[in-house]
Amino acid sequence: MTASSTPKADAGDRAALPAKVFAWPGLLRIESLVALAAIIILCVWSITIDAPLEEPANPAITPNPAKAPWYFLGLQELLVYFDPWIAGVVIPGLCIVGLMAIPYLDVNLKGNGYYTFKRRAFAISTFLFGFLGLWIIPIVIGVFFRGPGWNLFWPWEHWDIHKVVAQNNVNLGNLIGIKNYLAEAVLGIVFLSAWYVVPPLVLWRKKYAESPTLKAMGLTRFVITAFLFQSMMLVPLKIFARLVLHVKYFLVLPWFNV
């Protein structure tokens, strides 16, 4: 019964509201059919393909590669580019918190309850970038393209356990010729601070006057959004820096490295 009264709808809007049907048979029939189909598929699948069971657990023999379950391979993939405390703790934590924050950061009232791209182009492109680019694709890479030593292999390629990939990565400071630890640390701090502060600041200063979205967001929402967005983009930045410039760390401190 409750669902039949939408709290938001005042009398004037009633006419504009979409139609309703009885849940039986309207909803329940299609639900049962879909459920039936799903169960049949699952049964056939379970009859034909057995769940894996390997050799008994043996702490003395480490398989190479040791892979996490597929849904965590995205995180394991990040271990290539980040230290464990970032890849395993900070990034998943930010993902969960960031996902939870989405409804409170997105002030765009358009595109609620239907598919649209152009009315929420930024939200959708950002989400798809994170979801597909930083979650699904790393999983695919981890499942199909990683072999012994966590080296890259084609799925059809023989896993050569002696494959050696030369890795002479240097830190950001070394890259531009700084040898002094202190100077390097300062450079790292400046670089990371600039990454987080400059683009959002420029955007805010230049666009605030003319952008109803920024006005609707307000400073607090904007700062949080910018922080989460820049954190997300730091991941592809680091991957790029590693693969193309062979950068190991942006920032080296006695306590941790980024």
Added chain:
Amino acid sequence: MPTLEQDKEDKTELRDRIASSQIWRSIFRHGFDDTQRNRVLQMTAGFLLHTRPVKVWTHGIRLRYTWGAGGLTFLMFVVACITGVVLMFYYRPVPEYAYADMKYLKFDIPFGMFMRNMHRWSAHAMVLLVLVHMLRVFLTGSYKKPREFNWVIGVCLLTLTLLLSFTGYLLPWDQLSIWAVTVGTNMARATPFLGHEGPFSEFLPFISPRYDARSLLLGGTIVAQGTLLRFYVLHCIVLPIFAIWFVMVHFYRIRKDGGISGPNKALEPPLVARPVPAGQIAPESSPPKASGALPENQPGQENQSARKSEGESE
């Protein structure tokens, strides 16, 4: 019941007799009368049906809109719960037996392997479907007002789904499971402050390899019998209870938030009442000058009329 009386076949007479018997009437009180009132009563009288709304939005039952992904996630969870209970009859969470019980299930228990397969594949399907469901909820903007909190509950469910899957991964106690869990839990040793290899752990003197975030998960310093028991209890008791609780809240909120979200332009801000920023698609009929004259962001009378024209234009 006029509809039944019209029917003269034997079968129908039998059905009629059953449907009017005392036993039947004590269970299903409201018969088959096809009146609006009776159909409401049918839905609200029983426990199972009353968990569903009497009426739903027509757009909300289209597969093309929801992809059925949330419902299928739930179905996979139910399948995993049922088959999981069957597996619990045969499985002992100690290293001596766990692996042997897998073999026992496969070779000695009728339908044992089938139960294990159903459990395994439904769990994988659940992880996949929950991601698909989240994607569709995002693409339809269904997390927006008034459904913000249900999205938050959804994120909790996503986390719980992953944890359920992960804890279950260890239980077969084969090479695959212990090393996957070793890799997965190794990151916990690098937790800032709380992991013995994490940054700043030197500031907390009681953090050591034996007592840190990772050993809390493992029940020791390596994946061993303590870990197996811990993961078993989490997998079979703690996490399912949380998941069931959150699913109930999730479903309750869907109804309290007004059912499945749908294209209700009345809830959207007036496009025409606001200067259209460059780069956005302006409705054909709105000259920028005239629209700029209307106040921004105020749900006043002017905007009411603006809403109407917007609703009509699409």
